[in-house]
Amino acid sequence: MKIIVIGAGAWGTALAAAAAGAARHRVLLWARDAKQTALMQSQRVNTRYLPGVVLPDALVLRSGPLAAALAGQELIVIATPMSGLRELLVQLHDVAQPLAWLCKGFETGGAEPTGLMAHEIQQQVAPRLHAGVLSGPSFAAEVARGQPTALVAASSHEGVRAALVDAFHGPRLRVYTNDDVTGVEVGGAVKNVLAIATGLCDGLGLGLNARAALITRGLAEMTRLGLGLGARAETFMGLSGLGDLVLTATGDLSRNRQVGLALARGQTLAQAVAALGHVAEGVLCARAVVRRAARLGVEMPIAEAVVALLDGVLTPDAAVAALMGREPTGERA
Numbered sequence: 001m002k003i004i005v006i007g008a009g010a011w012g013t014a015l016a017a018a019a020a021g022a023a024r025h026r027v028l029l030w031a032r033d034a035k036q037t038a039l040m041q042s043q044r045v046n047t048r049y050l051p052g053v054v055l056p057d058a059l060v061l062r063s064g065p066l067a068a069a070l071a072g073q074e075l076i077v078i079a080t081p082m083s084g085l086r087e088l089l090v091q092l093h094d095v096a097q098p099l100a101w102l103c104k105g106f107e108t109g110g111a112e113p114t115g116l117m118a119h120e121i122q123q124q125v126a127p128r129l130h131a132g133v134l135s136g137p138s139f140a141a142e143v144a145r146g147q148p149t150a151l152v153a154a155s156s157h158e159g160v161r162a163a164l165v166d167a168f169h170g171p172r173l174r175v176y177t178n179d180d181v182t183g184v185e186v187g188g189a190v191k192n193v194l195a196i197a198t199g200l201c202d203g204l205g206l207g208l209n210a211r212a213a214l215i216t217r218g219l220a221e222m223t224r225l226g227l228g229l230g231a232r233a234e235t236f237m238g239l240s241g242l243g244d245l246v247l248t249a250t251g252d253l254s255r256n257r258q259v260g261l262a263l264a265r266g267q268t269l270a271q272a273v274a275a276l277g278h279v280a281e282g283v284l285c286a287r288a289v290v291r292r293a294a295r296l297g298v299e300m301p302i303a304e305a306v307v308a309l310l311d312g313v314l315t316p317d318a319a320v321a322a323l324m325g326r327e328p329t330g331e332r333a
Contacts, residue, residue, distance in 0.1 A: 001025045003167050004073040006066070006088065008036060010049040010140035010278070011102055012079025015168065017144050020059035022170050028060040030069045037063040049278070053144040066091065073097055075163050077134070081279045083109045086121050093126035098163040100132050100153070104188030105281040106288035115288035117185040117229075132160040133181060134168070135188045136239040137247035139254075143173065150174040152239045154184040176239060183235030186226040191245040192256045192282030193289055193303050194218035198249035199260020200309070200316055214302065215249050220331075221300040225289070228296035256282035263309060264316050286310060301326060 001024070005016040008031035020027035031037045040046050044055045055061075062069050070076065076097050078088050082105040092099060107116045116124070122131050132155025143149050153164035153175050161177040169175040178184055197218065201210050222245065223236040235241055248254045259280050262272035273280060286307050293300045305323055308314040314322060 001163075001167055002028075002072055002074045003077065004028045004030055004069060004075070005077045005079050006030050007079035007084070008033075008040065008046060008049070008061075009079060009081070010046075011138075011143075012077070013046045013050045013055070014053070014140035014144035015077065015079065015102065015134075017053070017055050017059055018146070018170075018173055019167055021056040021146075023058065024170075025167060026060070027058070028062055028069060028073070030066060031061070031063050034063040037061050050140060050144055053141065070095065070097075075167050076100070077102065077167075079103075081105075082107060082118070082281060082284070083279075085118055086125060089122055089126045089129070093129065095129065098130050098132075098157070098160040100134050100155070100160060100164055102134055103281075104135060104185070104192065105285040106189050106292070108284045108288050115292050117182070117189065119181045119185060130157045130160050131155065132157065132164070133184055133188070134164055134175075135184050135244070136176075137243040139247070139251060141253060146172045148172055148174075150176065150239055150243070152176045152178050152184060154178045154181045154240070156181060178235060178238070178240075180232045180235045182229050183226050183231030184240040186229060186231055187222060187236055187241040187244055189281070189285055190218075190222040190225060190289055190303070191241075191248045192280070193286045193306050194222070194245060194282075195248040195254050195256035196260040196263075196280075196282045196286070196306050196310075197302050199254075199257035199262075200264050200319065201260070202257075203261040203264025204316060204320065206320065211250070215245060218249070218302050219245055221298075221302055224298045225293050225296070225300060228293070228298045255280040259283060269310055269312075282306075283310060 005012050016027050016029040019025050041061050076099040078101040082103040107114045136151035138149050153161045155161050165175045259272045290307050305319045309319045
């Protein structure tokens with residue numbers, strides 16, 4: 001299969017390298033920045049986003065006009081942050097090839113942020129595409145090193161799901177399928193917000209009991225929002241729900257968790273984000289998550305506390321006190 005991965009960040013590079021290293025596909029990694037491409041070409045390492053990982057010789061690196069790079073490709077994978085998805089979907093609105101995106105979150109850019117999920121943006125600007133999402137618990141560095149990982153390919157089109165399995169499923173990378181795109185995308189977005197809360201919890205030294213409670217109640221919030229948006233409950237027990245939440249909330253490679261840890265140490269949000277050097281999608285989409293929940297009448301107290309913390313309305317200690325001081329309720333609430 002001929003595959004193009006658009007976007008040479010950590011995750012795009014890792015996934016392209018994994019597919020190219022399997023020696024079954026011809027993989028092209030396209031980057032907007034010609035200087036970055038030239039450096040990767042000469043060094044065979046993405047020193048900015050994935051240092052220390054040698055790119056396979058079979059991986060083709062290219063910049064320049066995207067239309068030329070698309071010629072002859074059989075699968076298109078968009079590996080930009082959420083903020084770049086709309087622009088690319090507009091460009092690609094009439095392609096015939098199966099297409100998938102890797103980004104997780106809600107759209108927050110522009111003068112009037114829409115709060116849309118990726119598939120909602122696609123339905124708005126490129127409704128004829130056969131498209132979907134590849135998601136699940138995955139740190140780019142581990143995938144690039146060939147450590148065992150499981151992902152989920154979600155689309156309403158069977159051909160897209162099959163193309164993603166063919167492209168990426170192998171001995172070190174398992175790809176499961178799902179047609180609940182809404183559920184997979186809600187899980188991928190909300191887990192980033194909850195990871196900030198869990199990083200805060202651990203940074204304040206609240207203990208393992210508190211962490212377990214936070215993850216469990218966070219999963220309940222995620223599920224409530226997903227059901228309100230039309231997802232299926234069982235999706236949140238899968239890789240893109242519980243799986244991605246556990247990884248992002250507890251793994252120290254998680255940028256969103258690192259934000260929570262930094263806030264617990266007394267750093268400002270600006271300091272925490274600057275230290276990352278990468279995008280932390282939970283910071284960007286937390287407000288959108290809470291706004292969409294409010295419109296649906298869905299209670300998300302943990303996500304609301306994260307927003308208050310990010311906005312400087314609550315201190316870390318006050319955010320914890322607000323959550324612990326809520327009125328007793330049934331576990332299903």
